[in-house]
Amino acid sequence: MKIVYTRPKCLKPVPNHYCPGCGHSIIHRLICELVDEMNMRGRIICIPPAGCAVLAYNYFDFDVCESAHGRGCAIATGFKRAQPDRIIFTYQGDGDMAAIGTAETLHAANRGEKITSIFVNNAVYGMTGGQMAPTTMIGQKTTTSPYGRRTEVEGYPLKITELIATLPGAAYVVRTSLANPAKIRETKKAIKKAFEVQMAGAGYSLVEVLSPCPTNWKVSPREAFAYLEEKMEKEYPIGVMKDYTAKKDK
Amino acid sequence: MxxxxxxxxxxxxxxxxxxxxxxxxxxxxxxxxxxxxxxxxxxxxxxxxxxxxxxxxxxxxxxxxxxxxxxxxxxxxxxxxxxxxxxxxxxxxxxxxxxxxxxxxxxxxxxxxxxxxxxxxxxxxxxxxxxxxxxxxxxxxxxxxxxxxxxxxxxxxxxxxxxxxxxxxxxxxxxxxxxxxxxxxxxxxxxxxAENRPSRIIKSLxxxxxxxxxxxxxxxxxxxxxxxxLPEWEEFMTNDAKLTIIAYGTAARIAKGAVKRARSEGLKVGLLRPITLWPFPEEAIRNLAKKTKLFLVFEMSTGQMIDDVRLAVEGKVPCEFYGRPGGVVPIPQEIARIIERYWLQKEL
Amino acid sequence: MAAKGKITINQGLCKACELCLTVCPDEAIRLSEGLNEKGYHPAETAKDSCKGCALCAVMCPEAAIEVCRG
Amino acid sequence: MLQKTIMSGIGGQGILFSGLAFAWAAMLEGHHVTYLPSYGAEMRGGITSCTIAISDEEIASPVASSPDYLVIMDNLSLQRLQNQTVSGGQVFINTSIVTTRPVRGDIEVVDVPVNELAIRTVGERYANMVMLGAFVSRTRLIKISTLIDNMEEILGKGKSRFKDKNIDALRTGYDFFSRET
Structure with missing residues (x-):
């Protein structure tokens, strides 16, 4: 018998702090698998966010630089401009990417910054205890939208990925989901392509991953993954929004 | 340039x-x-x-x-x-x-x-x-x-x-x-x-x-x-000064001009100019406090550095303040007049 | 001939989210009766029906499952 | 000896450049020099001025609240600055544009029809340098030759092709008084 699936080398052999059924841990693993497979450990640098994933450096066995809330893309820009031959990626949550860091994100994308952003959208602020995020669904109850998100009060779920897809500096923009093993495999493929796009110097690449937060959604992991597929994917359709390589093929 | x-x-x-x-x-x-x-x-x-x-x-x-x-x-x-x-x-x-x-x-x-x-x-x-x-x-x-x-x-x-x-x-x-x-x-x-070395983390959490x-x-x-x-400062005619102005940056340039004017009129006035604001040249000021009779802090503000001066002086010598906030840049004559006023007032 | 598989679960890492159970087509995984260090009932192999499809490992948030096939 | 000059005009008249050229030349002659430009919020059309201090020793303040010399290129500058000049100071007035006269009797007014002189010779765009030529000729604060010999350096790489025109303008202004005296 041969091993067909094992824990990636770049994922430190320690238990993580994420809640049971958290999407972060899946995405961490996918990234580490890719770092191993693509032999990137010696030239990859990760900028995790402020949020649950701030502790990513406890799990990633490659270089990691902390960021202030929302500043990931600016710090990544500094890294990339200083070391153009390195692979730089930000790992950001919905608050980090789409609320406090919207300006940094949009402008990095618009400059065609040759960096990659992994944007984990779970429609809620996890680390601070389940407050409303810009991506919170209409009607979704959070600790700061106890009556459910109302568009007339809190506005609409922000689709930052669609926004970024309109920018000429963005080369590869895609939304994926963790809802089942097939979609997780798609997510891995998307992240791989995003890194390849960066290495090709084509511009900004963004992978939005719809990810469950069972704890703050107050459901079981099983139910959370079902919700992901049944509700979130309706509001946030998965698929490739922009792919510069596809254009070239035509 | x-x-x-x-x-x-x-x-x-x-x-x-x-x-x-x-x-x-x-x-x-x-x-x-x-x-x-x-x-x-x-x-x-x-x-x-x-x-x-x-x-x-x-x-x-x-x-x-x-x-x-x-x-x-x-x-x-x-x-x-x-x-x-x-x-x-x-x-x-x-x-x-x-x-x-x-x-x-x-x-x-x-x-x-x-x-x-x-x-x-x-x-x-x-x-x-x-x-x-x-x-x-x-x-x-x-x-x-x-x-x-x-x-x-x-x-x-x-x-x-x-x-x-x-x-x-x-x-x-x-x-x-x-x-x-x-x-x-x-x-x-x-x-x-992390090529051929352990991975590194830069973090403050x-x-x-x-x-x-x-x-x-x-x-x-x-x-x-x-x-x-790190402390750095410049002293100008402080050795025998009875009144020492403390000012930094542009204010210090103006104060220096005022010191020259006052000196030409026979007033023993000097200038201490902090070059580092942090660390503040406390020791230099403490040493001057043994010699001078009055400190006059001049700032283009309503008075901020004077706090640091007072901390350094520890009440041993009186500290007076003259400020021009809001972007007003006074001329040396103006500061020279202030010097004269204190000179007479405090009978230096 | 159906492929034969075998999974090894690192029970120390398991948080009993049950996602592996959800995706397993062969009912090869169940929660154990015992507790791990963190107080979870970790997943364990249920019966000898595993074909080594690795869906559980793809799903596992803790990267706690190693899959062999052959 | 400390000598302070304020040159003032409308943005676009080139007053900042002529002031800088003056300061530069003074520096090349070995003086202590400061040059401090100031301009309003608008980039064109607002009042623009610069202060040049020249001295044999370190300069305390680059600001001149009572300048020894004023160079006035437009009406508004005259209104704003005439009261500041030191008693006995010189005020150079561009009579081509300035229609009013200083009300003070204790200052020396020097009239130069700068624009007319410039139009007649090198072109109106060089009025600022005509004024500078006249200013140097009258005040002798620096040598006109220092300006002429170093014009290329003062203009900088991008504008060195305008060297000859600037020099002609300087001479035009300089000769305006030299012929007179």
């Missing part, structure tokens, strides 16, 4: 190869100069989308091992405070220039010294200090800019150069020398990919209070070392 150009050139010659900034008057000549020169020397110039983004780009470049800087003016520096706190916490070297303008709020674009508290008290959140240099002459601005990159690297700290609109706009002849030889320890903390406390004390030991090694 114009102040802002001298600053830019010194940075380039100090090996600064990354500049990130956002336009704000009265310091726009710095990014303009850097945008031209960085291209020539193969460095990075990038106009960020905001002050906040710019200082974080500096952070990224510093964590890459590059000499990096940003420049701004008062309202912009307020926005950079988050980044300053992080740079201090992460112990990353960087140079930040504040061409102080009138405030609070938008204020005006005239020279002011209203940001003294913000600069010397950190400005950002948390328990940190940051060296602050206040040059008064274009040559000194050039020299200090060059030096501040070394100080930043030697102590792994952000360093602020605090000038004002006058310092930036003024044109004075200067001598453009190369960077003096300063040995910088190897940067074994930078992130450049320390959830355990005991560990956080230890980190704070570690930083404090570094600040104590800086407080011991």
């Amino acid at each position: 114009k102040g802002t150009d001298a600053l830019g050139e010194a940075a380039i010659r100090a090996g600064c190869r990354c500049y990130f900034g956002y336009p704000i008057t009265p310091q726009n000549e710095v990014p303009e100069y850097m945008s031209r020169r960085m291209q020539e020397v193969g460095g990075v110039f990038l106009q960020g989308e905001s002050e906040i983004a710019s200082i974080n780009m500096v952070l990224g470049a510093a964590a890459s091992g590059m000499r990096a800087m940003t420049s701004s003016s008062s309202p912009g520096i307020s926005l950079k405070q988050e980044g300053l706190s992080f740079l201090a916490a992460l112990e990353l070297p960087a140079v930040i220039v504040n061409i102080n303008r009138g405030g609070p709020g938008l204020g005006n674009i005239a020279p002011s010294q209203g940001d003294y508290y913000q600069a010397t008290r950190g400005g950002g959140h948390g328990d940190y200090r940051m060296p602050v240099y206040a040059p008064a002459y274009v040559q000194e601005l050039y020299d200090i800019t060059m030096k501040s990159f070394d100080v930043a690297d030697l102590y792994r700290t952000p360093v602020m150069i605090l000038g004002d609109g006058m310092m930036g706009q003024i044109v004075e002849p200067i001598y453009l020398h190369e960077r003096p030889d300063v040995e910088i320890p190897p940067k074994d903390y930078i992130l450049d990919g 320390i959830l355990d209070p005991v560990e956080m406390e230890e980190h704070n004390w570690k930083l404090k030991r570094k600040y104590d070392l800086m407080a011991h090694e």
